[in-house]
Amino acid sequence: MESNGSPAPRVRDIDLPLGMNVNTRPKQAGSRRLPPASTVFSALIVVAMLGTATAIATRERPFRFPEPVVVSVPVDATIQAPPEPAGTPTAPSAAGPSIIRAETPNTPPPSVTIIRDPSQTVQDQRVAHLPDRSLIEESPDGPLPKRAENGRRPFDTYARPWSGARGAKIALVIGGLGVSQTGTQDAIAKLPPEVTLAFASGGNSLSRWMQAARQAGHELVLQVPLEPFDYPTVDPGRGTLTVDATASENIANLHSVLGRMTNYVGLVNYMGARFVADADALKPLMAELGTRGLMYLDDGTSARSETEAVSQAHGVPFAAADTQIDGTRERGEILKKLDELERTARAQGQAVGIGSAFDTTVDAVASWVAEAKKRGIEIVPISAVARDPERR
Template sequence: MRGPSLPVSRFDRIACHSGEALSLPLDKQIERPLGQDRPAREVAPRAAGMLPGPGRVGGVLLAGAVLAAGGVIALQPAPWRQPEPEVASTPADQPAPQPKELATNTEPPERTAPAAPSIIRVPDEDSSQNVIVIRDPSALGQDLRVAHLPDRALLEQSAHGPLPIRGADGRRPVDVYARPWSGARGARVAIVIGGLALSQTGTQAAIDKLPPEVTLAFSPQGNSIGRWMQAARRQGHELLMQLPLEPFDYPNINPGRSTLTTQATAGQNIDNLHFVLARTTNYVGVMNYMGARFTADRDSFAPVMRELGARGLLYLDDGTSARSLANDLATASRVPYAQGDTPIDQERERGKILEKLDELERTARARGFALGTGSAFDVTIDAVTSWVAEAKRRGIEIVPVSALANDPEKE
């Protein structure tokens, strides 16, 4: 309900934005909506079709001045900005050189089979070509963590058991089962200790005490050769099989069962060879056990050497017979060949053994390498173990026998 009317003569003065006075009755002022007395906003110049006012023109000019000053500063040399690096010009008909290590392709590469590991070897100092040689990964030898496991691709079954063979891909046991070495050209000494598996305690001592660089040779007359082979390979040793060959004054001096003789046929000798080779696995080749008469007989020895070459095995001659034809026959049959310089324990006395080892060191320093052979006697094992530790400190590298072999297939 509306209240009583006030006299019309009572007016209030209300100021408008133009400064004029507007008189309204008080009751009309009460009914007027809020905000009606606010001044009307100016119409934007663009909307009204009018030019901007003086204040806005000044703001535009100020903004332009700021932008112009920034452009001037950007174009100034030091100290306002660092100079751009100089870039050598490239002829128009030649492409600009690209950084060697900058990857421009962000797409993931196509997936391929992983490559086999390789060794990159710096060439010898006397090499006439400044090149980098990438060696065959098979020359690295078997990974020592699985060295006791035979490579099934390098075995064939026979009446005597598994025999070593070349793989279908050309790999040879002499490469796969070889112990890796540095490949350096310093003074190198290889030591081969034979007679393993004949004595259980002696074999255990040889495997446990001798440094892993020392090559071990197993007698086919021994026992538990497979078990000893695995223990030796886990320790990192390179292995050989000893091959009994006919000596002079045979059979009074008898190397043992399955001896290869000059009186046997080639087939009989090959069969005896297979018996020896099947006694275990994971070895790089064979070495003679006696055999002064057999190794001097070309007709008897040549078929055996050809069989070793066909199977990818190494032959080590202990060097005790000056009449041995092993070197010539190995070359003809493409067999990796090594020859011993001296037996180290013909006299089983520690001092004498150490003298022989020192002789090997002198030979290695003069010629670059030397190879000694011995047997698994306690005194030999102890002397070799202590000498190897001292020789390493003198800069001698102890290498496996395969490192010193002359390999016709790698010449």
């Protein structure tokens, strides 16, 4: 028996049962040791890892990057402009289609796969407001359209894509843009992108309005002033091409018109009843358009026009309007003309209507187009209905 305050007697191995020693003897009750802290921490890590794996396995879409988006971009859509930020599509190699990965904001790269198709020539609509430098000839009159070295035309590149489907289709061209700033802004904002816009060569801020129109999805043509029968009493404006001028004088005036803006597929006459009836006067004009790869649209107001025959002889894509939709500037009459266009399109497969950017015309066209689409009419750009000698 131990006395209070005296140390416990030392236990010797010889005094313990056989097979025991001091280190293996039973521990007293209440003195059990806890497992080491490192063991507990390891167990917690295992549990956390199992929990995370279970959560990932049970998610419908685990922690993954977004699915790549495939966008078809034409081979010649690359704009030769100042260097673009990282991720901007670059020109493909001559070996064939190339896949370019482009980063988009707030998503882990790569998130977009862009495929270039060398068989296409239409400009990428994301940069449709920028001029293609390979299609520009710098001149004292400004940037003139021209064919690229590989023969690609502005008519090809600046055309608005369409479905290519069979069925009734209508091209609508609304002109006079660039004259009234408010009217131009309203027309660009209100008219559906399938409607082609014609800019007056004598308008203001044409480059700015061109960019706005192209960003809104419109195909563009440029109005060229041609001599009417009562010229100069009725004057189409600066740079008018006339029957009595020499070929070089008319080409000089034509260049002053062509340099006013860029990104258009061709020209449409502004007035010009006398000029379009004279084949000899037309030939230098059409030869220049054919060389530069532009189309010609006849507004259909002259029964004596020689533009179709002369344009085809010079390899110029050609279209002619079937109806002037706003000869009477009243909503009901405009809608009647548009209905006539629909009947023509159903009977012949296609039709072309032309008008001016009056408020009444713009509002009537915008509402009529929405209804025509529901009836199965496809509204197409003017390039879609042009007869192209190079695509026979």
